[in-house]
Every structure is written in C-alpha cells, then in structure tokens.
Amino acid sequence: MSSESKLSISEHAALKAAREEFVSQWGALGSQWGINRTMAQIHALLMTAHQPITTDELMEELEISRGNAHTNVKELIAWGLVRTVVKRGERKEFFEAEKDVWEIARTVARERKRREIEPALGVLRDCVEKSREMQSTEAKEFNKQMRQLEEFVSFASKVADQVSAMKHGFAVQLAAKLLG
Amino acid sequence: MSSESKLSISEHAALKAAREEFVSQWGALGSQWGINRTMAQIHALLMTAHQPITTDELMEELEISRGNAHTNVKELIAWGLVRTVVKRGERKEFFEAEKDVWEIARTVARERKRREIEPALGVLRDCVEKSREMQSTEAKEFNKQMRQLEEFVSFASKVADQVSAMKHGFAVQLAAKLLG
DNA sequence: TAGAATTTTCAGAATAAAATGAAAACGTGA
C-alpha cells in the first residue's frame, strides 16, 4: 500500500468524521431554534453530500426509522430547501439540497415571513383595531404599544421581502459593505 | 350610573379582552420560535402592563404555579428584557418589561447572536479548519461549503452587531428608507 | 435573633413533541 493511498484512507476517515461532526452539531443548533433535530441533521447531511441520497441512506447514516426520515425530508421539501431527483433506471427517489447559501437564506427568509411574521402581524393589527377608539389612559397606552410593535414587525416583514428578492450579486456587495 | 361610566365599564372589559388575546396569541407565536409559551406570555403581559407586576399577579393572570412564574421571569431577566423594581414600603419584588420596541430588538439581536450565532460559527470554523488541508475532491467540496456557510453566518453576526449598536433615531431612519 | 414574608430550588407529574415500525396505499412492469 502506497503512502498516498494510506493518506487517502486516513483523509477519508477524517472527512467522514468532520462531516459527522457538522451534521450532529447542526442538529443540536437547529433544535435551539424552532427546528426539529432530525430535520436539521438531514438538511446538514444533504448540504454536504456530493450526490443525491435516498431515504434508505438517510436512515442508515442517521440511524433513524423510515417514517422519521420520510416525514422530515418531506418537511424540508415543503420549506423549499430540498428537492426530489429521479434517476433513470432507478425506482427509488433521491433527494438533494440547495447548496447555494444565499439561495438558502432567501428561501428561509420567505418561509419564516410566511409562517411567523405574517401571523404575528395579524394578531397585532387585530389588537390595534380593537383598541383604536378606546378612551381611557390605559387603553391609549395599550394601543400605542400595539402600534409600535406592529410598525416593527411590519419593518421585519419588509426586510424579509428585500432579502428574498435580493440577487446573489447584490447580497455579496451588501455583505462586503457591512463586513468592511 | 351615567352613560359615561357604562362606557368605561364596557371599554374596560373590551380592553382586558384585547390584552388577553394579545398575551395568549403572543404565547402561541413564541412557541413557534424556540421560546417557551409561558415566557412569551409573561413578556406580553409585562409589555402591556401600565405598572410593574408581582409574581403573585403573574400567577393569577396566567393561572400558573409560583415555580413556573418565577423561573420564566428570571429567564426574561437573564435575556435583559425584564427588570426588577423595588417599591418602598413593599417587600415583594415587582417586575417591568422594557417597552421601547427598538430597545427590545437590540437586546434580542445581542442575545441571539451570543446564544445562537456564535456557537454556529464555532462549529463551522472547526469544520473549515479540519478540512483545510485535505486533498480529495469530496473534501474540497466539503471545505468550500463550510467556508460559504461560515461567511454567511459571519455576515449575520455583523448584522446583529450593527443592530445592537444602532441608535434609536438611526433605526427609525433606516426603517423609513426601507418602508418607503 | 425569632419568626414571618418572600424567593428559590427541584423531584416528580403532566404535557407536548418526535420517533418507531408495521400496515396500507401507490405505482410499475410483466
């Protein structure tokens, strides 16, 4: 065995270890957000895969059941972060993740806006509306607080729109500006 | 009973209802994030309170136990969103929330950076480091992906810094610009 | 410093979320 192939072997093992570290840590971080651990792990695995992966491979890599793998892959597809790939001559479905980080950011911005910001805006607008005509000091304070919160969440909503409409190049520019 | 005081009474009830709606919905929204329902509800209650509130009042308003109220108030204090108020002649502690929305945003930006962004950056830097010298195509792909993610999370970190250093007035300007 | 008021802790109970695995449904080629 040549020294080069020895290197290859240890490098292969080290890469596998690094990737496993990423998958596992990313899963832990995900659950600190509202994201379920398995979903985050599957996403991490697919983001760092060099080729599309089947449900069976996910099950094996993460040591999870078929139902779990299936549900979470479908959830990632619903988010728009993963897509199905059909390979000719193969009956199984393969999955691959979007790898472009800015594309991922845009997708997440769009989805979080839809799932989190918009419902919050609804609640706030409702509260503003309900307390609009009230006369007491307390009611006026409440109305003011609700209006301020609404204004802020509305701002967040616009930011999400801007981000999700942002072209890759412009994002890089903006990043450079901010980081410089 | 004058018509004015009748109005007051129904207005009072309507305000109470609106506030309860806000507290309950805000709690539900919070749990969609990584935030526990009770903590979000306490925060909502304190944000819309016209005066500081005791643990016993929280317990009564939200129908929760002392332990629960205590733990979550302390957690809000740890986030920097709530502070203790001592009233002369009172042995009980009172709590009040920061009400300025931009101040809240700055605090949340600072804390989320510390709790979520920085650990993520740690993981990514570790993965970049570990795969830096590897030779195989797969390893190079992995390293590239990790570098791109690191760059992005680093950007998010800078944004968080900017926001948490932002003066109130500047935030309003920026908002106007973006909303216009 | 006793003792009363208040805060804090934490073991156990209750609840919510996630995972399993097997059955059902689906789709395809013979």
Next chain:
DNA sequence: TCACGTTTTCATTTTATTCTGAAAATTCTA
C-alpha cells in the same frame, strides 16, 4: 391483473420539555 418495490400514513411508544407544589433558603422586621 398480479406481484413486487417503494412511498405514505398513523396508532403506539419513547423521549424531551414544561409545570407543579411543597420544602429549603433567604431576606426583612420587630
């Protein structure tokens, strides 16, 4: 249409999180 490989569903189990309530610790007052 049948048989087989695959995907999907979902009742049940497991795990994780949150909550309770009472005891312990702390703080204040007289």
